[in-house]
Amino acid sequence: MKHKQRVDWHAGLNTGHRAIDLQHYELFSKTNELIAMHEAGQSTQALDDLLPSLKTYALFHFSEEETMLARVAGGTESERQHVLQHREFAHDIEVWNQRRSSKTDTEIAEDLGHYLEIWLISHIAVADQELAHLVLAHETHDTPARQSAAWHQHRESFDVNRT
Numbered sequence: 528m529k530h531k532q533r534v535d536w537h538a539g540l541n542t543g544h545r546a547i548d549l550q551h552y553e554l555f556s557k558t559n560e561l562i563a564m565h566e567a568g569q570s571t572q573a574l575d576d577l578l579p580s581l582k583t584y585a586l587f588h589f590s591e592e593e594t595m596l597a598r599v600a601g602g603t604e605s606e607r608q609h610v611l612q613h614r615e616f617a618h619d620i621e622v623w624n625q626r627r628s629s630k631t632d633t634e635i636a637e638d639l640g641h642y643l644e645i646w647l648i649s650h651i652a653v654a655d656q657e658l659a660h661l662v663l664a665h666e667t668h669d670t671p672a673r674q675s676a677a678w679h680q681h682r683e684s685f686d687v688n689r690t
């Protein structure tokens with residue numbers, strides 16, 4: 528029987544910053560949904576429906592993190608490297624989409640699942656831990672209401688674009 532792939536959260540990935548952690552859980556959840564759909568034999572649907580949703584959420588999450596980065600590490604090499612990793616992820620997702628013209632969706636979805644797992648875990652374990660540490664060391668004036676408003680505003684613009 529085929530080994531079931533799944534991206535497992537472990538305590539070492541918690542950053543201690545609630546908003547960042549909740550957004551990371553959501554990214555893991557979306558990644559696991561994509562993998563589960565692929566493993567259920569629906570790779571095309573996983574790439575057509577779930578990958579754009581995952582990418583949209585990832586971009587929202589990156590912009591939230593980058594706002595924090597600008598505040599606590601603006602102009603530093605740490606900020607530059609972190610933002611660069613976010614840009615590389617967005618670029619890589621486009622590359623995965625382009626590869627669909629030369630490989631089967633089953634092959635793409637299988638490899639993409641592994642890529643997402645490795646990227647998320649390695650990024651969260653280092654760059655995001657450092658960010659959360661800096662944010663927690665600062666007095667923040669961010670509120671759950673502002674974070675929620677930012678996400679709804681972002682989702683509305685996405686829904687408009689889809690219609």
Ligand SMILES: [Fe+2]
Nearest residue numbers: 592650654655
């Ligand atoms: Fe990040």
